[in-house]
Amino acid sequence: MTVVRFGRPHRHLRATDSTNERARELAEASAPSGTVVTAGEQSAGRGRHGRVWTAPPGKALLYSAILRDLVPFH
Numbered sequence: 001m002t003v004v005r006f007g008r009p010h011r012h013l014r015a016t017d018s019t020n021e022r023a024r025e026l027a028e029a030s031a032p033s034g035t036v037v038t039a040g041e042q043s044a045g046r047g048r049h050g051r052v053w054t055a056p057p058g059k060a061l062l063y064s065a066i067l068r069d070l071v072p073f074h
Contacts, residue, residue: 005034006034006036006065008036009031009032009036011037012037012038012039013039014039014041015042015057016037016041017044018046019037019042019064020046023035023037026066027068031066033068033069034065034066035065035066036066038062038063039063040058040062041057042054042055042060042062045062
């Protein structure tokens, strides 16, 4: 079994349109499970039901994570 180190690697962006989009690009480029993308500011975040939102600097916790092949925890 492979141990996943959540939060490693960690890519922090000062500003981005969407942490989810940056994580998707990294996943498509074979970034490992546990990779986390954070940002200080986000201009085009997407939430549930397709809702779009923004987050000014220092006003929200902005992150997306790549998780692959989750193993059930017993």
